[in-house]
Amino acid sequence: xxxxxxxxxxxxxxxxxxxxxxxxxxxxxxxxxxxxxxxxxxxxxxxxxxxxxxxxxxxxxxxxxxxxxxxxxxxxxxxxxxxxxxxxxxxxxxxxxxxxxxxxxxxxxxxxxxxxxxxxxxxxxxxxxxxxxxxxxxxxxxxxxxxxxxxxxxxxxxxxxxxxxxxxxxxxxxxxxxxxxxxxxxxxxxxxxxxxxxxxxxxxxxxxxxxxxxxxxxxxxxxxxxxxxxxxxxxxxxxxxxxxxxxxxxxxxxxxxxxxxxxxxxxxxxxxxxxxxxxxxxxxxxxxxxxxxxxxxxxxxxxxxxxxxxxxxxxxxxxxxxxxxxxxxxxxxxxxxxxxxxxxxxxxxxxxxxxxxxxxxxxxxxx
Numbered sequence: 308x309x310x311x312x313x314x315x316x317x318x319x320x321x322x323x324x325x326x327x328x329x330x331x332x333x334x335x336x337x338x339x340x341x342x343x344x345x346x347x348x349x350x351x352x353x354x355x356x357x358x359x360x361x362x363x364x365x366x367x368x369x370x371x372x373x374x375x376x377x378x379x380x381x382x383x384x385x386x387x388x389x390x391x392x393x394x395x396x397x398x399x400x401x402x403x404x405x406x407x408x409x410x411x412x413x414x415x416x417x418x419x420x421x422x423x424x425x426x427x428x429x430x431x432x433x434x435x436x437x438x439x440x441x442x443x444x445x446x447x448x449x450x451x452x453x454x455x456x457x458x459x460x461x462x463x464x465x466x467x468x469x470x471x472x473x474x475x476x477x478x479x480x481x482x483x484x485x486x487x488x489x490x491x492x493x494x495x496x497x498x499x500x501x502x503x504x505x506x507x508x509x510x511x512x513x514x515x516x517x518x519x520x521x522x523x524x525x526x527x528x529x530x531x532x533x534x535x536x537x538x539x540x541x542x543x544x545x546x547x548x549x550x551x552x553x554x555x556x557x558x559x560x561x562x563x564x565x566x567x568x569x570x571x572x573x574x575x576x577x578x579x580x581x582x583x584x585x586x587x588x589x590x591x592x593x594x595x596x597x598x599x600x601x602x603x604x605x606x607x608x609x610x611x612x613x614x615x616x617x618x619x620x621x622x623x624x625x626x627x628x629x630x631x632x633x634x635x636x637x638x639x640x641x642x643x644x645x646x647x648x649x650x651x652x653x654x655x656x657x658x659x660x661x662x663x664x665x666x667x668x669x670x671x672x673x674x
Contacts, residue, residue: 308326308334308335308338309338310359310363311363311398313397313398314359314362314363314394314397314398316397317393317394317396317397318355318359318394320393321393323355326352326355327347327351327352327355327356328347328351328506329345329347329351329352329353329356329482329504329506330352330355330356330359332345332504332506333345333356333357333480333482333502333504334356334359334360336502336504337356337357337360337361337478337480338360338363340478341478341500341501341502342478342479342480342498342499342500342501342502343357343479343480343481343482343501343502343503343504344454344480344481344486344491344494344498344501344502344503344504345357345480345481345482345483345503345504345505346482346483346484346485346486346504346505346506347482347484347504347505347506348484348506348630351484351506353452353482353483353484354386354387354390354391354452355390355394356482357376357450357452357480357482358376358387358390358391358394359394360448361374361376361391361424361448361450362374362391362394362395362398362400362424364447364448364478365395365398365400365423365424365447365448366423367398367399367400367423369423369445370421370422370423371421371423371442371444371445372422372423372424372425372441372442372443372445372446373423373424373445373446373447373448374423374424374425374446374447374448374449374450375424375425375427375432375443375446375448375449375450375469375473376391376424376425376426376427376450376452377427377428377429377432377449377450377451377452377457377466377469378426378427378428378452378453378457379428379429379452379453379456379457379462380428380600381406381407381408381428381577381580382580382584382600383452383453384404384405384406384426384427384428385404385406385581387426387452388402388404388426391424391426395423395424400423400424401417401420401421401422401423401424402422402423402424402425402426403417403418403422403424403425403426404425404426404427405425405426405427405428405431405432405435405441406427406428406431406577407428407430407431407434407577408576408577408578408580409577409578411431411434411435414431414435414440415440418435418440418441419440425441429457429462429465429466429469430465432465432469433465433468433469436468436469436472443469443472443473444472444473444474445474446473446474446477447477447478448477448478448480449470449473449477449478449479449480450479450480450481450482451466451479451480451481451482451494452482452483453482453483453484454481454482454483454486454490454494455483455485455486455487455490455623456483458490458493458494463493470497479497479498479499479501481494481498481501484626484627484630485623485626485627486505487623515633515638515639516629516632516633516638516639516640516641517638517639517640517641518629518640518641518642518643518664518665519640519641519642519643520642520643520645520664520665520666520667521642521643521644521645521666521667521668521669522645522647522666522667522668522669523644523645523646523668523669524646524647524669525646525647525648527669527670528616528644528646529557529560531644531669532546532561532614532616533564535612535614535642536561536566536594539594539611539612540611541593541611542593542609542610542611542612543587543590543593543594543595543607543609543610543611544593544594544595544610544611544612544613544614545595545597545610545612545613545614545628545631545632546594546595546596546597546614546616547597547598547599547613547614547615547616547617547619547628548596548597548598548616548617549598549617549618549619549620550598550617551572551573551574551598553617554570554571554572554596554597554598555570555572557570557596557616558570558596561594561596566594567591567592567593567594568592568594568595568596569583569586569587569592569594569595569596570583570595570596570597571583571584571587571595571596571597571598571600572597572598572600573598573600583595584607587607588607588608596616599619599624599627599628607631610631610632610639611632611639611640612632612639612640612641612642613628613629613631613632613639613640613641613642614641614642614643614644615628615629615641615642615643615644616644617644618643618644618645618649618652618653618656619656620652621656621659622656622659622660625656625660626660628641629641643664644669645666
């Protein structure tokens with residue numbers, strides 16, 4: 308690829324020698340100045356697919372924001388910024404992270420000093436725009452990461468408002484692991500003749516994930532979970548619950564029973580969320596009980612098992628949850644519990660995914 312020496316050196320430091328399919332197909336289009344709609348499975352290397360051309364196109368001598376990446380969650384913002392900083396450092400480019408749940412002062416100071424690339428969540432980014440502390444008039448390169456969620460009802464209004472602060476002649480990239488037709492349709496007004504890259508258009512979990520689906524009585528679930536956790540190997544495990552309250556309760560139960568567990572849910576302060584993730588990454592708390600806040604973009608090396616303790620509400624969330632394991636070609640395991648009252652929901656999920664999963668009754672499996 309026609310990349311500068313600083314970029315090549317940064318990629319080499321990451322011990323990467325060959326691009327993944329999404330990187331191989333996307334980077335040339337973006338280097339050529341094309342807008343892009345890119346779809347690839349979670350864990351396939353989408354961040355580098357847009358971060359590499361973004362740093363190539365930023366001018367370090369111009370102390371203005373030239374690159375903007377919008378992401379749906381704080382945890383994903385932190386991860387994207389880390390990857391981008393690793394590339395930007397060699398180019399003498401500054402990267403600033405904007406997200407809620409913490410003091411705005413360090414962000415004010417960083418923006419005032421001058422920054423070249425901003426990675427942010429929509430709410431906090433819009434706060435800075437309205438306060439006049441962020442200027443996007445020099446943006447050359449705009450990225451909507453996890454575009455399906457960024458353009459959905461929850462974020463759409465803020466995202467539209469932010470895009471309105473950027474120049475119309477900018478380059479725009481939309482990337483996501485799922486790309487429903489409505490996303491492409493909604494995005495048309497923001498893109499100019501985009502290149503379309505789809506590495507794996509079928510909405511399904513990575514092929515390296517082995518699925519086990521169990522029919523189970525609600526009263527058996529905590530015992531079944533304990534059995535699975537007792538049999539776990541050294542790799543981290545994520546247990547997904549449906550509600551914030553349910554996740555807190557389950558984590559407390561497991562903690563009382565002596566399991567090394569952390570809980571991640573939306574009501575935590577930002578510092579608490581970062582502590583939980585740091586403990587999970589370091590292995591101090593190798594079991595993470597989480598709501599869907601952890602389903603998108605959380606990249607923790609070597610997650611060996613994902614357990615759907617409660618069913619998700621959509622096939623997209625199922626795909627994102629399961630995508631936390633089996634990343635970058637590694638093997639992983641996804642276990643799903645289905646209680647009698649969830650049969651209808653499970654049937655809808657299977658139809659939407661167009662997959663029939665093999666399943667068995669928990670008590671039969673344990674004989």
